[in-house]
Amino acid sequence: MEKAKAGNKQAFRLIVTTYRDHIFKTVYSVLRNEKDAEDAAQEVFLKVYHALPQYQGNGFKTWMTTIAVRYAIDVKRKLAKVEHEEINQQEVDDKTLVEEEVLTKEKVELIRRRLQDVPVNYRDVLIDFYIHDKSYKQMAIEHDVEVKTIETKLYRARHWVKRNWREEEFK
Structure with a gap:
């Protein structure tokens, strides 16, 4: 020792x-x-x-x-x-995921309701492109029009949305 x-x-x-x-x-x-x-x-x-x-x-x-x-x-x-x-962190993460899921569902529902205000010829291309993830070519075939027509409709639909929807409504 x-x-x-x-x-x-x-x-x-x-x-x-x-x-x-x-x-x-x-x-x-x-x-x-x-x-x-x-x-x-x-x-x-x-x-x-x-x-x-x-x-x-x-x-x-x-x-x-x-x-x-x-x-x-x-x-x-x-x-x-x-x-x-x-x-505790897992509980916070779980709670955050649930909150995000609820908010996402609410936003989707709000967008669906607001889409009813969009003129029909614009609504279809917005839904096909942003919700159903269809390509311009795929939409052109389904609507029996040229791809350029789909591009133009989508361009005009975006401008209509910018003029008529306020961003803060979707936050």
């Missing part, structure tokens, strides 16, 4: 070898996760190494166990906090 306290690394390795199972079991009993316990046990030995100069020579195993338990409790608190934050 005195050699390790004086900085002898070989003596400290002997301490690690002697107590590693005990420290692992101690932190595992708090953390209940093998990977976390392995990481925590390594950290405990680092803490013990740095705290050796303060060790007073009474009950070394008890002293190390106290360091291990306190550290494991700290780790468990941090893990619980991270898990709690992740759960």
